[in-house]
Amino acid sequence: MGEEEGGHSPNPNSKVTWEGCSVLLDINGGDRLVFARLSPAASLKIGDKKCSLQPLVGCPFGSLFQVETGPKGAHLVLVSSPASSSPGMTEGMDPQEKNDGKLKGDEKDNRALIDDNRAQNLTGEDIDAMRRCGASGDEIIEALISNSSTFEKKTVFSQEKYKLKKQKKYAPKVLLRRPFTRSICEAYFKKYPSRIGFLRVDTLSLLLSMANVGAYSDVLVVDMVGGILTGAVAERLGGTGYVCCTYPGSAPYSIDIVRMFNFSSEICSRIVQTSSSSLLSAQDGDDEDDSSSDPPSNKDNGSMISSDEQSKKSTTDGSPVPVPTSVVNAPPTKKSVNPGMPASPDAIKLWKRRGFSSLIVAAPDMDAWSMVDELLPLLSYSSPFAFYHQYLQPLATCMHRLQTEKKAVALQVSESWLREYQVLPSRTHPHMQMSGSGGYILSGTRIFDS
């Protein structure tokens, strides 16, 4: 992910972009969300204008840019201070309320305003001419305001809304966001929810908590939600432990969303994909798979993890660390580590012997029980599991069977309820629109089979 060729990836928590990194572009306050990569030729199309994304390289995440049209075409300009936007006006505002014009508690109202499309005196040609002369977006907006016959009659709130609407068209703003579990999940849930199985961000957060995902965990995952779950788990592991994506049959599920996270090589090397049959059939001491996939390289341990962790690993483990952690220095390949390599035979044997420390299944279109039945034996005793489904019934059936067959305790089927509020003086209320469902979770703890 942006390592080696394509740009050096610094500290995975870097707050500044680098060449080749993955970014999430928020256009006009959430109207449009675009995932992009800051490669040299990268560009963004807004309306009918195409802007290069080069100005974004080396800027802090959270920076705001404005599209300016100059004689040479459109380009993105960093907005240095937020003086131009009016804080408190649109911040936290319900997106639906930004578009409707009725507000209470103001002296002026809109009774004298006639909507006949004749209020604006500037024509489209006038505006184009201004642009050709190098007028900035803000200047165009000022011109529109001064040429509007109805502007003065509007309420203060309406005036702001008018200005905002013109800004979006003539000086669109682009906010540079860091791709993170939260921002990626929200973007997908808003725009392409089916690609992530309708898994909402609060439900995803619950999966991570209920399965107790944290550093040094070995997490077994069935990810049929595009990779958002795998990415979220890997983020929490921070380069320790493993997230093993498993699948029935021979074809792994796509986990492309993982590529958007800007993971370092360490974290990528912790994301592996292995078929359930390989995991289940591995025996202690048997060499079932050929060792083609990974060259073990214990010596490179120290270069990739902090010195603290390294000294701990070498003193407390009796045996050398059985799983390879560094593939990035392997000479034959020029590419950086891709997430989703097959797990090494040593790793598989280790997991068979010790069990995984948690199990998370997000297979919103599959039968929950058959997955659970097959994979639960791989989970260590007294370890937690969390199953996500978009439907309630499969989880209810699954829970019932786990109870009757005495395979788990602390079983609970839950649904997370999330509501957002607009908080503004005299205008505080929940958002008008709300997500009806983020899916269901069955959680529990595996118990010792007698």
Add this chain to the structure above:
Amino acid sequence: MLSADQEKQNSFQRRICEGDLVIVYERHDAMKPVTVRAGSELQNRFGVFKHSDWIGMPFGCKVLSNKGSHRTQILYIADISFVVSFLEVVPGCVVLESGTGSGSLTTSLARAVAPFGHVYTFDFHEQRAASAREDFERNGLTRFITVSVRDTQGEGFPEEFCGKADSVFLDLPQPWLAVPSSGKMLKPDGVLCSFSPCIEQVQRSCEALTTNFTDVRTFEVLLRTYEVRDVKFGSLGGDGSGGAVRKPPCKRKNRPSSDEENNGSMERSTSTVMAKPCPETRGHTGFLTFARLRCS
């Protein structure tokens, strides 16, 4: 337990030892933490249980049913998990928190920043800080948590953390007083979260946030749980039983029932597993307000 030491991690081989903290579970809402000591006993209405019987047993094993009445944090897990995600806490992060309260969020934050990060938590009350410190020691998280006594509303966070915090969490009666200081502590684009039960507090906090923060969003999150039962519906036709007969799964095998068979199987063509929301549910915990520090 959080540990790089593979011997201490949970696994098929791990056995209960003297000194281990175990959770004794009876029902989904009845659990009790117990420190295992040979020679000690657990007493409840089901009898007396010797800890020494547990030593050497695998974790996750069943002993005869025990009961506790400890109300767990399950009700708040929705808030905690949402906060950890929205604060974008990952290994290596530095997180500031005030107040510490029960330490339940602190624990989750510590787990999320481990092994490379740290949580600095501040509480107004000396006693609460002390008991939180004890809890963290018991959970083996002291390495990642520093507890201090401080009046953050009056004094803000310590200067030494300026520009060092990735995230800040506030659970204070008047969080707007701590907002300016939080702004100084956070790295640009760092995330702040304030938890307040009352909407008036939220309004004042949001007002205070507009100066230096952007992306201000306020949420409520609640967990709705479902109960699952094996239900046999009666019909209007002539079997006379009428109404739904609920059969709780597995526990009462010996209870006589009109169509109970010897094998105790619950899978009958006449009954179905049904889920319905639990009648009692939490109405409100608090509002969660998130904001990002503006890049200047």
